[in-house]
Amino acid sequence: MSAPAGGRWRSGAGIAVVASSVLVLVTVRWASGRAERGLARRVAAATAGYLALVARPARGSADYDLSRLLIEARALDGLPGFAAPLEVFHGTAPLVHATARPLSPALFDRLRRHAAAQSTGSAALAPLFDRDGWDVVGAVAAWPARTAWLSWRSTLAMLPSLVAGALAAAAVGGAAGRSRRAVTWFAGAATVFGLAAYGDIRAAARDATDRWLGDARLLMQEAVVRVPELRWSLSALAPIARGTELMPGDSEASAPWRQIVAGTPRAAVAVRLAPGRWAELRAAPEEGEGWMAGWLAVTVGLALLGPLAVAFAAWGEHAAARPRQLRETVAAWGFLAPSALHLGVFSFAPILFVLYLSVHRWTLVDPARPFVGLANFEGVVHDPLVWVSLRHTVVYALSVPVSMILSLGAALVLNRQSWAVRLARTVFLLPYVSSVVAIALVWEWMYHPDFGLINYLWSSLGLRPVDWLGSPRTALVAVMIVSVWVQLGYQMTVFLAGLQGVPQAYLDAARVDGASAWQRFRRITLPLLRPVTLFVLVTGLIGSFQVFTYMYVLTDGGPLHATDVLVYRIYQTAWQFLQFGYASALSLLLFVVLFGVTRAQFMLLGKRQDYA
Amino acid sequence: MRSAARRIISVVLVALVAAATLAPFLYMIATALMDEFDVLRYPPQLLPARPHPENFAIALTALPFGRFFLNTAIFAGGVVVGQVATSAMAAYAFARLRFPGRDRVFMIYLSVLMVPVVVLLVPRFLIINALGWVDTYAGLISTELVSVWGIFLLRQFFLTIPRDLEDAARLDGAGEWAVFWRVVLPLSKPALATLAVLAFMDQWKSLLWPLVATRSAEMSVVEVGLASLHGLYYANWTYQMAAAVTAVVPLVVLYFVAQKYFIREIELTGLK
Numbered sequence: 001m002s003a004p005a006g007g008r009w010r011s012g013a014g015i016a017v018v019a020s021s022v023l024v025l026v027t028v029r030w031a032s033g034r035a036e037r038g039l040a041r042r043v044a045a046a047t048a049g050y051l052a053l054v055a056r057p058a059r060g061s062a063d064y065d066l067s068r069l070l071i072e073a074r075a076l077d078g079l080p081g082f083a084a085p086l087e088v089f090h091g092t093a094p095l096v097h098a099t100a101r102p103l104s105p106a107l108f109d110r111l112r113r114h115a116a117a118q119s120t121g122s123a124a125l126a127p128l129f130d131r132d133g134w135d136v137v138g139a140v141a142a143w144p145a146r147t148a149w150l151s152w153r154s155t156l157a158m159l160p161s162l163v164a165g166a167l168a169a170a171a172v173g174g175a176a177g178r179s180r181r182a183v184t185w186f187a188g189a190a191t192v193f194g195l196a197a198y199g200d201i202r203a204a205a206r207d208a209t210d211r212w213l214g215d216a217r218l219l220m221q222e223a224v225v226r227v228p229e230l231r232w233s234l235s236a237l238a239p240i241a242r243g244t245e246l247m248p249g250d251s252e253a254s255a256p257w258r259q260i261v262a263g264t265p266r267a268a269v270a271v272r273l274a275p276g277r278w279a280e281l282r283a284a285p286e287e288g289e290g291w292m293a294g295w296l297a298v299t300v301g302l303a304l305l306g307p308l309a310v311a312f313a314a315w316g317e318h319a320a321a322r323p324r325q326l327r328e329t330v331a332a333w334g335f336l337a338p339s340a341l342h343l344g345v346f347s348f349a350p351i352l353f354v355l356y357l358s359v360h361r362w363t364l365v366d367p368a369r370p371f372v373g374l375a376n377f378e379g380v381v382h383d384p385l386v387w388v389s390l391r392h393t394v395v396y397a398l399s400v401p402v403s404m405i406l407s408l409g410a411a412l413v414l415n416r417q418s419w420a421v422r423l424a425r426t427v428f429l430l431p432y433v434s435s436v437v438a439i440a441l442v443w444e445w446m447y448h449p450d451f452g453l454i455n456y457l458w459s460s461l462g463l464r465p466v467d468w469l470g471s472p473r474t475a476l477v478a479v480m481i482v483s484v485w486v487q488l489g490y491q492m493t494v495f496l497a498g499l500q501g502v503p504q505a506y507l508d509a510a511r512v513d514g515a516s517a518w519q520r521f522r523r524i525t526l527p528l529l530r531p532v533t534l535f536v537l538v539t540g541l542i543g544s545f546q547v548f549t550y551m552y553v554l555t556d557g558g559p560l561h562a563t564d565v566l567v568y569r570i571y572q573t574a575w576q577f578l579q580f581g582y583a584s585a586l587s588l589l590l591f592v593v594l595f596g597v598t599r600a601q602f603m604l605l606g607k608r609q610d611y612a
Numbered sequence: 613m614r615s616a617a618r619r620i621i622s623v624v625l626v627a628l629v630a631a632a633t634l635a636p637f638l639y640m641i642a643t644a645l646m647d648e649f650d651v652l653r654y655p656p657q658l659l660p661a662r663p664h665p666e667n668f669a670i671a672l673t674a675l676p677f678g679r680f681f682l683n684t685a686i687f688a689g690g691v692v693v694g695q696v697a698t699s700a701m702a703a704y705a706f707a708r709l710r711f712p713g714r715d716r717v718f719m720i721y722l723s724v725l726m727v728p729v730v731v732l733l734v735p736r737f738l739i740i741n742a743l744g745w746v747d748t749y750a751g752l753i754s755t756e757l758v759s760v761w762g763i764f765l766l767r768q769f770f771l772t773i774p775r776d777l778e779d780a781a782r783l784d785g786a787g788e789w790a791v792f793w794r795v796v797l798p799l800s801k802p803a804l805a806t807l808a809v810l811a812f813m814d815q816w817k818s819l820l821w822p823l824v825a826t827r828s829a830e831m832s833v834v835e836v837g838l839a840s841l842h843g844l845y846y847a848n849w850t851y852q853m854a855a856a857v858t859a860v861v862p863l864v865v866l867y868f869v870a871q872k873y874f875i876r877e878i879e880l881t882g883l884k
Contacts, residue, residue, distance in 0.1 A: 435835060
């Protein structure tokens with residue numbers, strides 16, 4: 001009974017292994033085909049622009065002289081290095097290959113109405129405008145090149161993935177440990193395969209950009225040969241390559257190259273206009289477009305479907321024999337679904353998104369959001385304000401240990417005095433449970449340089465009044481005092497609760513042995529209080545590294561950036577300067593700075609779950 | 613002798629800390645009742661010459677504070693309902709159900725705590741922006757509906773509930789949902805209340821997320837409104853303090869009503 005059932009799970013896993021590989025292959029082919037189709041569309045439009053420049057118009061009309069257009073169109077076919085298969089139509093009549101099928105009138109009509117590129121089943125069709133750029137008098141069709149299924153690189157990556165998948169599928173129903181190991185190997189191999197497939201897509205995009213620039217260069221060079229006066233005006237050549245930048249250049253390189261222009265990557269080729277006269281044609285490289293990262297997610301995700309299916313099959317084979325466990329698992333995921341979904345959308349996806357944003361120039365106003373590599377991070381590292389705010393953040397965080405020492409001292413004095421503990425709980429927690437902005441406001445009022453309570457007390461001590469929040473020398477300390485005031489009561493209450501866990505018997509025994517108060521604290525209380533202390537420190541540091549409200553209300557990060565902290569910088573960068581990419585790089589800096597502390601929190605909780 | 617000395621030190625200490633804690637609050641109230649001449653007097657006045665309760669009416673109508681309080685209540689209330697519901701469900705799965713990879717999944721949940729909330733601020737804003745939820749309750753509330761901390765808290769609590777009752781219910785043929793709803797939840801009311809009270813307070817106090825997720829005055833919460841009032845009436849301390857007192861009162865009332873839940877959370881932090 002169980003053997004055939006196990007076989008079913010196993011063969012299901014095998015099918016899933018093959019299916020996920022096939023899905024990846026299909027995706028790569030579709031994406032590469034998409035790049036080719038995009039290339040064909042652009043080549044068709046470029047050729048139409050070229051013809052409009054070089055073909056002479058008929059006398060007294062904006063339409064072209066048919067014989068000239070025929071000659072120019074035929075000449076394209078023999079252009080050395082111009083590889084794209086093309087057809088030029090005047091009206092609906094084909095010019096290059098006289099025997100080709102004419103354009104369907106319906107399609108031509110659509111082209112005229114929309115005056116924009118259309119695609120037929122196989123070809124990309126660009127409208128050919130008359131010399132005035134007014135009416136559509138013909139069309140240029142370009143056919144995308146056939147795309148290969150796989151590069152040698154992806155093939156090399158696919159084979160181990162298939163082998164590992166076969167092994168993992170065969171292990172379904174075997175020993176649990178062996179099966180798990182096999183699935184892990186399979187997942188690794190599948191990830192490599194997904195990455196290689198992404199590499200193929202990227203290479204296809206890069207190749208399409210290069211060939212597009214090469215074709216546009218050829219057409220431009222041909223245009224200046226045919227119409228020599230074009231070489232004096234770069235803007236006259238612009239219709240050949242719409243959406244690119246053409247500028248005087250000095251490079252004579254024959255191959256396209258990549259460079260960073262004003263923080264955004266550009267693909268460029270050198271165009272020879274006349275002896276000694278070169279121009280540079282630049283376009284946004286397709287492989288640098290933002291959605292490329294989406295392909296990475298798609299290919300790796302599809303490749304990982306295989307291991308996922310095998311793991312599921314292994315579990316299913318195991319669980320089918322145990323209906324109770326199956327029921328419980330289904331129920332558990334039902335209970336977890338809302339939170340898992342939410343964490344996926346609002347925590348894990350944002351983590352990936354922030355990584356993505358940090359390597360792009362991303363504003364709300366500009367729809368172009370180019371990949372900029374590490375430029376944002378470079379900006380962060382070279383921005384003196386970032387270092388200033390980082391320093392202030394660290395200094396501000398010192399308010400946590402300061403208030404911890406104060407609150408621990410007070411808690412030690414008040415320990416086991418029940419009336420004091422009760423009072424502490426009632427009164428000392430008030431700052432912690434109050435509105436943060438309201439507290440910031442009352443402190444700002446008390447810090448008032450002329451009428452504030454604090455300066456009054458200060459000068460009654462015979463000291464000179466201080467502009468607490470208005471002077472760069474005192475502003476940060478003034479904010480830290482507020483923070484200590486807020487934390488103190490909370491921490492004291494936590495320590496008082498923690499001290500109840502220190503057995504009095506230990507302390508009494510130590511006293512009998514002649515230990516001094518300091519020794520008892522140092523050797524007994526403090527070690528026993530360690531988890532509590534660590535917890536207060538860690539959560540306090542995490543909070544203080546993310547301080548924002550006090551700065552926003554009290555100082556606006558000033559004066560002279562004296563209270564500028566990282567979160568304030570992130571807020572300003574994103575919501576006042578609208579630079580979301582740069583702000584993301586900044587928040588990753590905060591993440592790195594805080595990582596040790598947040599990791600400690602994770603470990604503390606992870607450890608704690610064991611003894612509950 | 614020693615204990616007497618310690619008692620005296622304790623009394624002095626408590627008196628000092630209590631005075632330092634309460635003074636800003638009392639001064640806030642006193643200033644809220646002053647008129648503009650009391651405020652600009654030197655030495656500073658500790659009490660108004662004559663109380664001016666009308667300051668409250670003026671300050672609270674200078675900006676639509678009624679609307680701000682309503683928004684805050686909807687925001688904090690919505691988040692509380694969401695967090696309690698999702699936390700209780702997830703915590704039940706982690707504490708009571710056996711499924712493959714449970715501990716690993718729990719660790720993945722906890723790993724969210726390794727990412728500071730501020731790191732998620734920009735992408736979360738862009739997500740609600742893409743959904744067209746900026747300046748809506750949906751945008752304000754949706755990102756906060758799950759609290760890993762709350763899941764952890766409730767899981768710890770569920771683990772302390774004896775299993776016998778549940779097993780009895782299971783023997784009677786109750787499904788997991790029925791066990792959760794009829795047995796576990798009623799037994800966990802104190803823990804649920806603790807989470808609810810803390811979540812409510814946290815959201816009430818939060819400024820940064822409401823600041824970026826909303827734009828209009830109709831959608832502002834109290835903290836944002838208070839900060840705007842500060843910008844508009846920066847020299848008028850009586851109005852600012854009147855509004856501040858009003859913002860503090862609901863939280864303090866909540867604190868006194870639900871004090872044992874606050875303390876319970878602190879004790880969980882301190883003792884475990």
